[in-house]
Amino acid sequence: MIFRWRKAAFLFLCVSIAAIGIGSTAYAQDARWRITKERWSEADxxxxxxxxxxxxxxDCWTFDECIKSPANPYRHTDPKTRFYVDCADMPYVLRAYFAWKNGLPFAWQSAMRSADGPGGDIRYSAYGNEVAARDSVPRTANGVNALSVLHGxxxxxxxxxxxxxxxxDxxxxxxxxxxxxxxxxxxVPxxxxxxxxxxxxxxxxxxxGGRILIFSSHPDHSLSRTHLGREFLRTGPELGSIFQKFRPIEVVGATRASNGALVGGEIVGVPNAQIADxxxxQYQGNPPGDPRRSHSASWMWNGENLDFYTYLRSRLSVGELEYKPVEEMRMMMQSLCFDLRSRKQAVEIALRRGIQNMDPPSRLxxxxxxxxxxxxxxxxxxxDARLKTGFKEMYDLVVEFVKMDMVDAPRLDYDGNDLPGDLLAAYHEENAACDVSYVNSAGRTVELSIDTIIDRLYDLSFDPYQCIERRWGASGAELATCRDGAEKTRWYEAQRYLRNQIDRTYDVDMGYTIESLERGPWGIRTGRGVxxxxxxxxxxxxxxxxxxRTASGEIANPPATP
Known part of the structure; x- marks a missing residue:
């Protein structure tokens, strides 16, 4: 079966034209996409x-805000419009937007079919997908409506x-x-x-130091920024994880109009073997093995056997990978603070839509x-699962830093004599610097922190039908302003085991009622949580x-001997 993917009606407006006079000269001038270059050059x-x-x-928190921010040098050439994109759309729409502004060709996969066979959700196919059809921006002398292309x-x-x-290939x-x-x-970016x-x-x-910073859009159109961690699973080549880059393409057989626009011709993709990088x-390992046996790949770097994620950082580091533990923890906390600020945006979008005032469905x-x-x-x-994974990754890495310090591991770049104390001091500083808050159901501001979130991480509700207090894991007096009734309270308690789960299981049935969630059993493959x-x-x-350290009689940061 071939899927020409179509989203529901509420996503049909992902790139919409807001209050534009379509026949206006300004619109016609600004929104035309004329292709003047045969290929993307190195400079492009x-x-x-x-x-x-x-x-x-x-400093922008939606795709639309970013496109309209000073960071976008092309913003002044846009017609009046608003952009709404989710995570999958963003790479394509951003690449297409850039191509439009620079007269570059652009093409895309317009239909996919699952390698699993008919049926199923091609977003989560077990054996990946195959390209069933392609499309491209037409090459015409007058150009085409760019916003229509982005909308499509x-x-x-x-x-x-x-x-x-x-x-x-x-x-x-x-x-x-x-x-x-x-x-x-x-x-690269x-x-x-x-x-x-x-x-x-x-x-x-x-x-x-090899850390990869990423950003993405979400179905509610909020934008988040974080670093790439172990939540990005490495799989075999059939599923395409983790890293991909847009394939070089070129226009072949076109003619050039008097205004410089390319007319006609066809789009040709550069074969894998001709792409320099x-x-x-990421599938074969190092030394290279059979990419079809990616599960058995090994990762050697400078004579050391590493796990994939440490190998990746080593490859991307300037010089030898060395961990500066205090700096590393600061950066992870700052990244988590960004994630919490992004989550705040997402929760507030749901609140503005009044979802918390609706009756929940009878089953998940x-x-x-x-x-x-x-x-x-x-x-x-x-x-929330990615957020929890980020907290767990920070915890695991800090524990590893302390162990490395105990054996004076060469990869650890630390000259002090009290690593736990220095890490704890940095933790308190970054915690104080992270400003996160929400406005409760009574209209009062509730201040939070990374420290607070850690204490209630598995209490943060992912359910948009629940009150703002539960979305932020409140309890005790803080929860008193929540207006959820008995049914929503029961749903919240029944979802506790799902909130404990940081592994996302897309291939597991989870359409349970409250009674089914309460009965159990629980486990990673049950769909009821852990x-x-x-x-x-x-x-x-x-x-x-x-x-x-204190009980053992050690002295942290002793004064220098005169």
Whole structure:
């Protein structure tokens, strides 16, 4: 079966024209897409990288805000319009927008079919997808309406577009993207990071220490920024994870009109073998093995056997990878603070729509992580799972830093003599600097912090039908202003085990009633959640290490001997 992906009616407006006189001269001038270049040059690709990097660094919290911000040098040439995109749309719409503004060709996969066979959801196919049809921006002397093209893209694109075999190399039905090398020359701003659990982001910066900063849009149109971590699962090449870059294309056989526009011709994709940074490294490992046996890949770097994520950072670091533990923890906390601010935007969007005042459905969606309608737009189970994974990753890494310090590991760059104490001091400073709050049901502001969130991480409700207090995990006196009745309270309690789960299971039936959730059993493959979430309380861990250090008679930061 071939899927020409179409989203529900409420997503049909993902790129909409707001109150424009379509026949106006200004609109006709600003919205025409004339293709004047046969291919993307190196200079165009570098400009694309700079464009994405600037938007990623901007202080904006929706795609529309970013496009209209000073970070976008083309904003003054846009007709009056608003942009609404989700995570899958963003890489395509942003690439198309840039192509429009620079007279560049653009083409895309317009239909996909599952390699699993008929039926099923192509966003989560077990064996990936195949390209069934392609489309491109027409080459005409007068150009085409660019906003119509962007609008059409939003109705076609889904994460199914990224879920395709990285070794495919069809000359006609070629894939839009390819698998790049894992180094600083290849993993650059504008590179796509695809999470096979149904999420796509764009790289906007690679730091000197190898950390990859990403940003993405969401179904509620809010924008989030974080760093790429272990929540992005590495799979075999058939599913296309993790890294993808837009394939070079060129216009062949066109003629040039008197105004410089290319007319006619066809779009040709550059084959994998002719792309300078094409590589199956993320599947083959190092030294290279069989990409079809990616589960057994090994990762050697400078004679050391590493896990994939440490290898990735080593490859992307300037010089040898060294962990500066205090700096690392500060950066992780700052990233988590960004995530919390982004979550606040998402929750507030649901509140403004009044979803918390609606009666909840009688059962959960078939799968809370991959669904449609109100739940897809306004719930946050996937976002919250990534947030919890971020907290767990910070906890695990800090524990590892302390262990590395105890054996004086060469990869650890730390010259002090009280790492737990220094980490704890940095934790308190970053916690104080993270300003997160919400306005409760009575209209009063409630201040939160990273420390507060850690204490209630598994109490944060992902359910948009519940009150703002429960969305932020309130209890005791803080919960008193919540106006949820008995039914919503019962739903909240029944969803506790789902909130404990940080692994997103898109292939598990989860369409349960309250009674089914309450009965159990619980476990990762039950669709009802798990009984306990992983440990994330970094403050308690560091305080415990400091207490043991004091009890053992060690002196933290002793004064210098005269």
């Amino acid at each position: 690709e570098k400009a694309w990288q700079d464009f994405v990097a600037a938007l990623g660094a901007a 893209l939003v109705n076609v694109v889904s994460t199914a577009m990224f879920r395709r075999h990285s070794m495919d 069809d000359a006609v039905l070629f894939t839009d993207t390819y698998s790049p090398r894992l180094d600083r020359e290849a993993i 504008g590179t796509i990071a695809y999470d096979v659990n149904g999420h796509a982001s764009l790289v906007w910066r690679v730091e000197s 094409y590589s199956l490294e 969606p078939d799968n809370i992580y991959g669904t449609h309608g109100v739940w897809e737009l306004y719930s946050t189970p996937s976002r 009984e306990e979430g992983p440990e994330v309380d970094i403050r308690a861990y560091l305080e415990g290490r400091a207490a043991r």
